[in-house]
Amino acid sequence: MLLLLVRHGVTQHNTDRIFMGHDPVPLAPAGREQIRRLAERLAASPPTRIVSSDIARARESAEILAQRLRLPIESSAELREVDVGDAKGFSYADAATRWPEVFNPDGLGRFPGGESFAGVADRATAYLRSVVTSDTGTVLVVTHGGVVRGVLARLLGLPLEAVAGFLIDNASLSIFRIEAGVTNLVTWNDTAHIGLAAAGGQWPGDVGG
Numbered sequence: 175m176l177l178l179l180v181r182h183g184v185t186q187h188n189t190d191r192i193f194m195g196h197d198p199v200p201l202a203p204a205g206r207e208q209i210r211r212l213a214e215r216l217a218a219s220p221p222t223r224i225v226s227s228d229i230a231r232a233r234e235s236a237e238i239l240a241q242r243l244r245l246p247i248e249s250s251a252e253l254r255e256v257d258v259g260d261a262k263g264f265s266y267a268d269a270a271t272r273w274p275e276v277f278n279p280d281g282l283g284r285f286p287g288g289e290s291f292a293g294v295a296d297r298a299t300a301y302l303r304s305v306v307t308s309d310t311g312t313v314l315v316v317t318h319g320g321v322v323r324g325v326l327a328r329l330l331g332l333p334l335e336a337v338a339g340f341l342i343d344n345a346s347l348s349i350f351r352i353e354a355g356v357t358n359l360v361t362w363n364d365t366a367h368i369g370l371a372a373a374g375g376q377w378p379g380d381v382g383g
Contacts, residue, residue, distance in 0.1 A: 176312040176360075177302070177350040178221060179322045182235040183209040184344040193269060195262040195288070196254060198230035208345035208368050209235045213242035215347075215367040221245070222311030227253035227318060235345075236316040243314075252301035255318035259288025281324070281334035292334060295324025307352050322348060329357045 183205025187194040201209070216239065225248045226236035236247050261269040261276075269276070275283035281291035298321045306313050319342040327337045329350060341363050342348075349361040 175307065175309045175352050176221075177307060177352060178216075178312065178314045179325060179348045179350070180212065180235070180239075180314060180316045181319050181322055181342050181344055181346050182227075182232045182316060183207075183238075185231050188344060191266045193258045193261045193264055193266065194231075195258040196229055197262065201231055201234050205231075205235070205344060206238060209238045210242070211367040212345050212347065213239045216314070217242055220312075221314040223248065223306075223309065223313045224316065225250065225253070225306060225313060226316040227251075227255070227321070229254050229318070232316050232318060239314065239316065250301060250305075252297050253315065253317045253321060254294075256291055256294045256320045257285065257288035259285040261285050261288065279335040279338040291320055291324060294320055295328050295334065299325050299328035322346075326359070326362075330359060 183201045185194065185199045185205055186202045187199050189202065220243045224236055224240050224243065224245045226232050228249045228251050232253070233249065240247050258269075261273065264272070273283070273286060276285050276290070277283065281295065284290040284293070298317070302315070302325060306315065322342050323337055323340060324334065326332070326340065326348070327334050343363055343365050345365065345368055347361065347364040348359075349364075351358045351360050
């Protein structure tokens with residue numbers, strides 16, 4: 175099967191570099207345009223399923239894709255971004271100063287009142303393995319930066335430290351081929367549909383969004 179991981183379109187909080195956690199922050203106009211362009215690209219060879227995080231920015235992205243691709247949306251809280259707990263509303267820089275252990279590349283540090291990136295990687299990958307990767311088609315999963323990076327590490331059997339420097343732009347497409355229990359990375363952080371300069375919203379270092 176082919177697993178297509180998409181990070182949601184850019185939000186104003188991404189641009190302002192502020193943690194939004196699970197708040198229902200909508201896509202910015204630029205984010206909606208990013209996803210519309212991705213939808214046009216995918217229409218040439220559409221997936222067979224769409225699965226989405228239930229957080230507003232991912233769900234809105236999935237709805238734009240689903241309308242163009244004429245597919246229903248399956249939704250799961252297991253695909254949510256990391257719960258940033260008390261860091262919600264803080265800038266990335268301020269959060270890194272207050273809670274530096276959270277941003278260690280090993281992903282084991284836990285946000286106060288929230289989760290760790292390692293925990294997010296475990297829950298999202300467990301969900302995908304249970305209901306997605308056994309599929310025989312092409313499954314499009316709309317989620318968040320931290321989830322995409324964590325799933326990459328877990329599916330390829332890599333420590334989170336090994337993928338901490340991998341960029342994950344908004345509206346980017348990453349593709350995995352899974353066959354006979356073997357996972358291969360086909361494409362990473364592909365933004366050809368919008369261009370690198372238009373991607374925007376990149377979180378610093380080893381975090382997501």
